[in-house]
Amino acid sequence: MDIDAFVTAHRPVWDRLEHLVRHRRSLNGAEVDELVDLYQRTATHLSIVRSGSTDEMLVGRLSALVARARSAVTGAHTPAWRELVRFFAVSFPVVAYRARWWWLGTSAVFLAVTTAVAAWVAGDPQVQASIASPIEIARLVEHDFADYYSENPAASFAGRVWINNAWVAALTIASSVLLGLPIFYILWMNAANVGVTAGLMASRDKLDIFFGLITPHGLPELSAVLLAAGVGLRLGWTAIDPGPRRRAEALAEQGRAVMSVALGLVVVLLICGLIEAFVTPSGLPTWARIGVGVVAEIAFIWYVMVFGRRAAAAGDSGDLEQAPDAAPSAG
Structure with a gap:
């Protein structure tokens, strides 16, 4: 896999997902749907990178982004006391x-x-x-x-x-x-x-x-x-x-x-x-x-x-x- 071409093609998706995660408290309905979609796509990208590349820096960045996005997508449904x-x-x-x-x-x-x-x-x-x-x-x-x-x-x-x-x-x-x-x-x-x-x-x-x-x-x-x-x-x-x-x-x-x-x-x-x-x-x-x-x-x-x-x-x-x-x- 050409990792440079892969990054160039999908970086806009990752940047947009990072923006939505950072502003998750002020998203409207359409942006929430977009957040879920981009989270799923980025998770797939992470799987592809893991199987076809040895770039640990990229794996680390996507892992952190997927974790934050998952928290943004699912975290609001879990009361803090239950997490404690x-x-x-x-x-x-x-x-x-x-x-x-x-x-x-x-x-x-x-x-x-x-x-x-x-x-x-x-x-x-x-x-x-x-x-x-x-x-x-x-x-x-x-x-x-x-x-x-x-x-x-x-x-x-x-x-x-x-x-x-x-x-x-x-x-x-x-x-x-x-x-x-x-x-x-x-x-x-x-x-x-x-x-x-x-x-x-x-x-x-x-x-x-x-x-x-x-x-x-x-x-x-x-x-x-x-x-x-x-x-x-x-x-x-x-x-x-x-x-x-x-x-x-x-x-x-x-x-x-x-x-x-x-x-x-x-x-x-x-x-x-x-x-x-x-x-x-x-x-x-x-x-x-x-x-x-x-x-x-x-x-x-x-x-x-x-x-x-x-x-x-x-x-x-x-x-x-x-x-x-x-x-x-x-x-």
């Missing part, structure tokens, strides 16, 4: 569920590295001396670690924690564009920080305080960050092994699906921030504070497994655009 319900009942949990083995593997490696670092620090006084002086370590285990959770007003502390954790999760997912390689560094830094703190607390017989303060929010918080790492690594691997589909198609669908996790984790990490600000430093007994974290973790896992499995069984991929790249057609 569908997001939390289908899109977010199904992507997390489909990445469950990546999530589990990432969690296992993270736990192993953290435990190894903690044991190394706790058992070697020379390592402890290289990290901080005895006075500084004593101040950390006796005061600073616990004071961190209560030295600021709870509301502002919750907001700060939420923003920081959401940023870490977003950065982790965004790292997938580099085949997920930066994710290993991000995980190592987090594992090392937790391991060093745990090791220093253990060296002074303060592990009860460590787990009593970190477990309430730490369980769901770490699960959320490790989920972000798991889906990010899965997306990075898709670039290497896209399976039976073309690489661009697989990355487009998987990339949009991963955005579901990025958006969903904003809510999950907000809940973690509230627990860290209001439960962790509270006067509740240690068993009660830990119980809150365990319940939150179980609820999160249950939510992903039950809703995610159900959506996966129904064939849903979690694609925010309902996979418009997979099978565009004129009908």
Whole structure:
């Protein structure tokens, strides 16, 4: 196929469709009919280009145009609240569920590295001396670690924690564009920080305080960050092994699906921030504070497994655009 001639012949159709999509709120009846017709024709053009050309830039442009046109044609019939319900009942949990083995593997490696670092620090006084002086370590285990959770007003502390954790999760997912390689560094830094703190607390017989303060929010918080790492690594691997589909198609669908996790984790990490600000430093007994974290973790896992499995069984991929790249057609 002569791609240049094809583009020259059909560009006016694409430009007109883009104009109608951009002004869809002010279209009259005839223009709406034209929008539907041009959308179907452009979807057919996309199928032709995919089968007869390797021009990824053109495929990408037409894919985006078809997705926007489909939204303009069908989006007005779906109330916003239904889209919100569908997001939390289908899109977010199904992507997390489909990445469950990546999530589990990432969690296992993270736990192993953290435990190894903690044991190394706790058992070697020379390592402890290289990290901080005895006075500084004593101040950390006796005061600073616990004071961190209560030295600021709870509301502002919750907001700060939420923003920081959401940023870490977003950065982790965004790292997938580099085949997920930066994710290993991000995980190592987090594992090392937790391991060093745990090791220093253990060296002074303060592990009860460590787990009593970190477990309430730490369980769901770490699960959320490790989920972000798991889906990010899965997306990075898709670039290497896209399976039976073309690489661009697989990355487009998987990339949009991963955005579901990025958006969903904003809510999950907000809940973690509230627990860290209001439960962790509270006067509740240690068993009660830990119980809150365990319940939150179980609820999160249950939510992903039950809703995610159900959506996966129904064939849903979690694609925010309902996979418009997979099978565009004129009908």
